[in-house]
Amino acid sequence: MNRKIAAVGDSHSLRCFENHALIADSKVYFGYNKLDGKTAYKLKDHDKKVRKIITPIKDKHIIFVFGEVDVRIHIKYQHRQSGIPVKTLVENTAKRYTGYIAQLRNEGFDIHVFNVVPTGDFAGKQFESWEKKLKYPFDNNFKERQLYTLMLNSELNLCCQMRGIPFIDIYQYLVDARGARKKELVYDFAHINSKTADIVMEHYCFSNVLENVI
Numbered sequence: 485m486n487r488k489i490a491a492v493g494d495s496h497s498l499r500c501f502e503n504h505a506l507i508a509d510s511k512v513y514f515g516y517n518k519l520d521g522k523t524a525y526k527l528k529d530h531d532k533k534v535r536k537i538i539t540p541i542k543d544k545h546i547i548f549v550f551g552e553v554d555v556r557i558h559i560k561y562q563h564r565q566s567g568i569p570v571k572t573l574v575e576n577t578a579k580r581y582t583g584y585i586a587q588l589r590n591e592g593f594d595i596h597v598f599n600v601v602p603t604g605d606f607a608g609k610q611f612e613s614w615e616k617k618l619k620y621p622f623d624n625n626f627k628e629r630q631l632y633t634l635m636l637n638s639e640l641n642l643c644c645q646m647r648g649i650p651f652i653d654i655y656q657y658l659v660d661a662r663g664a665r666k667k668e669l670v671y672d673f674a675h676i677n678s679k680t681a682d683i684v685m686e687h688y689c690f691s692n693v694l695e696n697v698i
Contacts (some may be wrong), residue, residue, distance in 0.1 A: 489690060490541045492534075493549030495520045496601050499675035500549065513541065514642050515545075523552035523558055524581035524636075531584075540594055545690050546593060547652065548585060551600035551640070551672070555632040560624045574632065578639035586647040596650040596690075598635045600667045601680075603629035603659050604673055621626075630663060652688050 487508040498517050498569035501509040510517055518537060522530055527550060538546055559573050571620055585595050605626045624632070644651035658676060660666050671677040 487544070489545045489547065491547045491549055491598075492537055492541075493519055493547070493598070493685065494522055494553055496552055496675055497547070497549035497598075499671050499677060500598075500601070500680040501547070502678050504678060504681040506685060507547070510537065511539075519550075521553060522550065523554045523577075525554055525558065525577040527581060528584040534588075538588070538595075542593055544594070546595045546596050547598050547684075549598045549601075551633075551636055552603075554635060555600060555603065555629055556624070556674075559632055559636075560628065570632065571635065574635045575639055578636060578643045580646050582640065582643040582649055585649055589649060597640060597644055597653050598652045598684075599640065599655045600633050601676055602655065602663070603633055604665055604670065652684060654683050654687050657683050657687060 486546045487506060489507040490508045490513065491497040492506055493510070496518060497519075498509045498511050499546070502511065503509075510519070514537065518533060519530070527534065554577050559570060562568060562573050563570050582597065585597060589595055603626060637653065641651055641653060643649075656670060658666060658680065665676055669676040669679055
């Protein structure tokens with residue numbers, strides 16, 4: 485396999501980029517997702533595991549896919565526990581996450597930050613049955629998740645600009661006029677599907693990735 489782009493991250497890195505001709509998801513390299521459930525905020529705490537994954541693929545463009553778990557659980561949880569405003573928690577998440585990425589980029593890793601994926605509007609018995617099986621459940625409603633996602637993407641954009649980190653912002657192409665996930669992209673209650681990879685390649689430019697693809 486000689487794909488020039490690799491996706492590394494939580495479960496969304498797999499669902500967004502699996503079985504693509506140009507982008508190899510982490511499962512292709514490692515058999516399963518070793519960073520499932522990890523937050524953007526605490527990614528630096530898993531530095532040893534991250535390096536074990538990205539060091540063998542240092543010659544590739546690497547897409548980091550994190551943030552949905554922060555939005556779904558940890559931001560509101562920390563707000564409840566500490567009383568720190570959501571805005572501050574979002575800002576701190578973006579700063580800490582991009583600060584770690586800047587460190588890795590300074591070491592030669594060509595990391596691109598992917599926008600936080602849009603959330604879904606969940607309801608009904610089917611969702612409730614599915615949610616019970618989750619290790620990382622939903623801790624806030626759709627409007628809160630949607631707001632936190634937009635806030636975090638905005639902060640990631642600012643932090644990436646300040647630190648010179650490439651930011652893959654295709655969010656507008658993933659949602660409909662109401663701001664909900666486009667129906668053709670829905671994988672399940674939490675994830676969007678691998679059509680996302682084609683949208684990335686259509687609207688974002690990696691250098692020299694079309695050369696020697698196979």
